[in-house]
Amino acid sequence: xxxxxxxxxxxxERFYEQFLTFIPNLLTSIALLIIGVVLGSILxxxxxxxxxxxxxxxxxxxxxxxxxxxxxxxxxxxxxxIARLIGWIAIFIFAAIAVxxxxxxxxxxxxxxxxxxxxxxxxxxxxxxxxxxxxxxxxRAALIASVNAGIRRAxxxxxxxxxxxxxxxxxxxxxxxxxxxxxVLIAFAIVFGGIVLALAIAFGFGGRDIARDYxxxxxxxxxxxxxxxxxxxxxx
Amino acid sequence: xFQTIDGNGPRSALKRQDVQTKLSRIGKADILVGIPSFNNxxxxxxxxxxxxxxxxxxFPDKKTILVNSDGGSTDGxxxxxxxxxxxxxxxxxxxxxxxxxxxxxxxxxxxPGKGSAFRTIFEIARALDVKACAVVDSDLRSITPEWIELLxxxxxxxxxxxxxxxxHRHKYDGTITNSIVYPLTRTLYGKDVRQPIGGxxxxxxRLAAFYLTKNVWESDVARYGIDIWMTTTAIANNFQICQxxxxxxxxxxxxxxxxxxxxxxxxxxxxxxxxxxxxQTWKRVxxxxxxxxxxxxxxxxLEPVNVNIQRMLEKFRLGARELGPIWEYILSRDxxxxxxxxxxxxxxxxxxxxxxxADIIYSFALAAHHKVINKEHLLKxxxxxxxxxxxxxxxxxxxxxxxxxxxxxxxxxxxxxRLKPSFIERWQ
Numbered sequence: 001x002x003x004x005x006x007x008x009x010x011x012x013e014r015f016y017e018q019f020l021t022f023i024p025n026l027l028t029s030i031a032l033l034i035i036g037v038v039l040g041s042i043l044x045x046x047x048x049x050x051x052x053x054x055x056x057x058x059x060x061x062x063x064x065x066x067x068x069x070x071x072x073x074x075x076x077x078x079x080x081x082i083a084r085l086i087g088w089i090a091i092f093i094f095a096a097i098a099v100x101x102x103x104x105x106x107x108x109x110x111x112x113x114x115x116x117x118x119x120x121x122x123x124x125x126x127x128x129x130x131x132x133x134x135x136x137x138x139x140r141a142a143l144i145a146s147v148n149a150g151i152r153r154a155x156x157x158x159x160x161x162x163x164x165x166x167x168x169x170x171x172x173x174x175x176x177x178x179x180x181x182x183x184v185l186i187a188f189a190i191v192f193g194g195i196v197l198a199l200a201i202a203f204g205f206g207g208r209d210i211a212r213d214y215x216x217x218x219x220x221x222x223x224x225x226x227x228x229x230x231x232x233x234x235x236x
Numbered sequence: 237x238f239q240t241i242d243g244n245g246p247r248s249a250l251k252r253q254d255v256q257t258k259l260s261r262i263g264k265a266d267i268l269v270g271i272p273s274f275n276n277x278x279x280x281x282x283x284x285x286x287x288x289x290x291x292x293x294x295f296p297d298k299k300t301i302l303v304n305s306d307g308g309s310t311d312g313x314x315x316x317x318x319x320x321x322x323x324x325x326x327x328x329x330x331x332x333x334x335x336x337x338x339x340x341x342x343x344x345x346x347x348p349g350k351g352s353a354f355r356t357i358f359e360i361a362r363a364l365d366v367k368a369c370a371v372v373d374s375d376l377r378s379i380t381p382e383w384i385e386l387l388x389x390x391x392x393x394x395x396x397x398x399x400x401x402x403x404h405r406h407k408y409d410g411t412i413t414n415s416i417v418y419p420l421t422r423t424l425y426g427k428d429v430r431q432p433i434g435g436x437x438x439x440x441x442r443l444a445a446f447y448l449t450k451n452v453w454e455s456d457v458a459r460y461g462i463d464i465w466m467t468t469t470a471i472a473n474n475f476q477i478c479q480x481x482x483x484x485x486x487x488x489x490x491x492x493x494x495x496x497x498x499x500x501x502x503x504x505x506x507x508x509x510x511x512x513x514x515x516q517t518w519k520r521v522x523x524x525x526x527x528x529x530x531x532x533x534x535x536x537x538l539e540p541v542n543v544n545i546q547r548m549l550e551k552f553r554l555g556a557r558e559l560g561p562i563w564e565y566i567l568s569r570d571x572x573x574x575x576x577x578x579x580x581x582x583x584x585x586x587x588x589x590x591x592x593x594a595d596i597i598y599s600f601a602l603a604a605h606h607k608v609i610n611k612e613h614l615l616k617x618x619x620x621x622x623x624x625x626x627x628x629x630x631x632x633x634x635x636x637x638x639x640x641x642x643x644x645x646x647x648x649x650x651x652x653x654r655l656k657p658s659f660i661e662r663w664q
Contacts (some may be wrong), residue, residue: 058607139564140613147558148497148619150551154558234487235412235499235626236433236460 012073022102029098036094045086051079124173131169164192249305249345249356250363262338265364266298267291267388272344272353273374274307277316279488280374284339285321286373290384291337295392304341304374305353310497313374330368342448349459351452354466361444368392370399370438378486379436386480386531387438394530397436397475400429400467402529407633407641408541411626412503414645416597417464420507423652425471425514426521429479433463436482443475461501461506468507474516481531486539505615505630508604519660524653531651548627549586553579554635560615566603578624588628590651596621597652598659605663606619 051057060078100111139162145155171188175181249255273280274287284302304317318341340360354371368391372379390396413433415512421432425494447469452458455464470477511518556579564572574592581587596618596656602616633641 045363137610140610143558144562144613144616145497146493147551147555149614151512152548152554154554158558234409236410236435236463236503 012175029101032094032098036091036098039094040087040089044083047086048079048083051083056082076158120177124176127169127173127176130164131173134139135165135169138162138165142236164195167191239523249528250359252342255340255342255612258340259360259363262301262364264299265301265338265366265606266368267295267300267392268303268357268364268366268369269300269384269388270303270305270354270355270361270369271359271613271651272305272307272350272371272372273309273313273317273319274348276488276634277309277311277313279377280304280313280462280595281316281320281324281532282376283372283376283379285315285578286376286379286381288296288321290381293387294385298302298392299336301338301340301360301364301366303357306341306345306358307348307353312587315461316341317341318604340649346453347458349462351456351458351460351462351465353534354462355453358398358444358448358467361441362448366444368438368440369467370436372436373487374489376436376486377488380483383482385434386482387510390478390480390530391440393436394478396438397440397443397476398467398470398529400477400479400527401431401434401436403431403434403511403534404483404638405485406539406541407636407638408495408543408630409485411629412622414502415622415625415629416507416509417644419594419649419652420597421464421468421471422524422649423510423656424518424521425468426524426526427471427477429467429477430469431479432467434485436485437463438480439465439466439470440475442472445477446473455509455542456502458504460502461509465510466505466511472510473601478528478530480654481529483534483560484536497616500619500622501612502616504618505604505611508517508601508615509570509602514603515663519531519663522647541610543630545627545630548623548630549652551618552624552627555617555624558618559617562609562613563621565608566614567596567599571599575621579637583631586628586631588625590648592647593625594651594655596607598655598662602659602662608625610615 056079057077096111096114099107139158143154143158143163146157151157165186170182174184244329251261269291271280271283271287274423284304285303291298291302302317304314306314318338342351342356345357346355357369357371368388370384372383387399387401390399413431417433420432422428427565447466450469452465455461478629485525556575560572560576563575577643578586599619600614603609604611608614631643633644636644
């Protein structure tokens with residue numbers, strides 16, 4: 001009888017006591033999760049209305065961010081995307097609180113570390129977002145300037161500027177996250193330096209004749225330049 | 237949008253002690269002629285002599301002043317202004333002056349550009365309480381003393397506030413004027429001012445003081461936008477305007493370093509900003525009024541202009557290939573389809589109709605109004621389209637006479653007028 005009591009009944013009683021203690025935590029966490037889902041939906045709707053009221057999509061289009069969403073395959077507008085993101089962040093935060101309210105030590109520890117890391121993730125996301133905006137803006141500016149300068153590979157110049165600016169921001173974001181801090185920086189420096197060196201060599205070899213012709217023409221006969229409409233007539 | 241201010245701004249050249257001393261020594265003046273300059277040492281001497289002779293010949297009994305507002309020339313432009321004088325007035329058949337003539341050459345402050353130079357001229361005009369002013373470009377080779385009479389007399393003698401120039405120009409000269417600024421100004425504001433950005437103007441002291449009440453000196457108006465801003469401000473604020481026929485406009489070839497797209501951006505940007513400033517004025521206008529012309533009209537010989545059409549077509553095609561995705565935000569589907577086809581057209585079939593061009597300009601104005609994309613990107617992406625339109629114009633008018641070209645520009649204006657109601661509708 002004693003044996004059965006010790007082997008079976010006592011553990012079951014302990015489990016039952018623990019279960020009774022756990023039940024309120026579980027119910028609390030389920031309630032928190034439900035509140036999170038409801039609040040997430042409400043926030044999504046509120047922010048969608050706010051973004052539409054301030055014409056966020058138009059602003060995004062103006063600064064070049066719209067391109068990402070206008071591209072084939074991307075769903076909805078920027079307003080809808082950010083509103084949905086805010087909704088999911090709210091749900092995620094409540095889910096994390098709900099899990100923590102279960103009071104399971106190992107999970108509590110994990111969540112605490114996660115929350116300490118969260119500001120880095122947020123900062124990295126902000127850097128990436130700004131990087132994307134700047135890369136689009138500067139890429140478009142470079143494209144237009146190249147076209148107006150008559151550079152045949154204008155599209156490539158625009159894409160190159162866009163890529164370099166975005167890679168720079170991605171490097172900064174990864175540094176913020178602490179992912180391969182030195183590796184990323186060194187890799188970026190090597191890649192960027194390599195591109196510049198490659199361009200310098202390409203220009204040096206490929207443009208030798210052009211440079212010689214240009215110098216001969218300008219040093220010897222500075223006034224005998226080819227004229228076209230842009231340097232011959234006054235458009236005003 | 238432009239704001240209104242009072243007084244001299246923080247960047248006023250008049251705050252300098254030496255300028256104030258010079259002005260207090262002069263006291264008051266009747267007529268002021270301003271010459272904005274930047275590295276024009278080789279041409280400004282002729283302009284200064286013509287102005288001095290014009291003032292001596294036609295206004296000997298008026299107290300006059302010549303102001304050179306310089307943008308920091310390094311070639312001795314201001315020295316040339318100081319040293320240039322007419323020693324023997326008998327050679328130009330003028331009597332001796334009764335009133336005094338003064339000269340001031342000062343560097344202006346603010347954003348480098350023609351508009352900032354004009355601002356200094358307006359400030360000096362106000363400080364000296366002048367009755368009439370004129371401004372002339374410093375690279376003019378065809379200016380004569382009669383220009384000064386023609387630009388000043390309507391203000392002094394007939395009560396006009398603004399005198400726009402009227403020239404005979406080569407049919408390929410002034411392409412931004414002919415294809416954008418003249419048709420838009422005429423259609424929107426209802427005044428047939430043929431050279432709204434001619435560069436040489438006459439205006440009253442009252443109008444110069446009015447210009448200074450506007451806070452525009454940090455915008456495109458401080459650069460190439462000044463001409464259209466002066467003309468439109470005078471029209472929209474009901475100042476009395478007229479035109480003066482000055483003959484031929486021959487000037488130095490444009491500075492090769494000057495960027496066409498920057499010029500287009502500043503001029504068209506200022507034109508679009510003015511549309512935001514005066515919507516209630518231009519929406520009401522339904523017809524065009526003739527603007528009186530002073531001066532004896534005559535035919536003149538013009539210097540030939542060489543145009544490299546092939547290179548212009550290449551630039552248009554490059555723009556159509558690379559900037560198509562940006563134009564799609566701005567232009568209608570029909571116009572985009574047309575431009576795509578035009579980019580593939582051979583030189584002999586290259587033709588951009590007036591309807592398409594007017595629609596393009598209105599669409600860009602609407603895109604600027606609705607802030608579809610960044611304004612600088614928007615206006616600089618117009619450059620290949622403008623070059624394409626100019627190429628089409630050159631191809632079509634290769635054999636045309638001056639009068640036939642004028643008729644063609646008139647037809648373009650009529651197209652702008654025809655599309656104006658739908659433009660107003662889309663503006664709302």
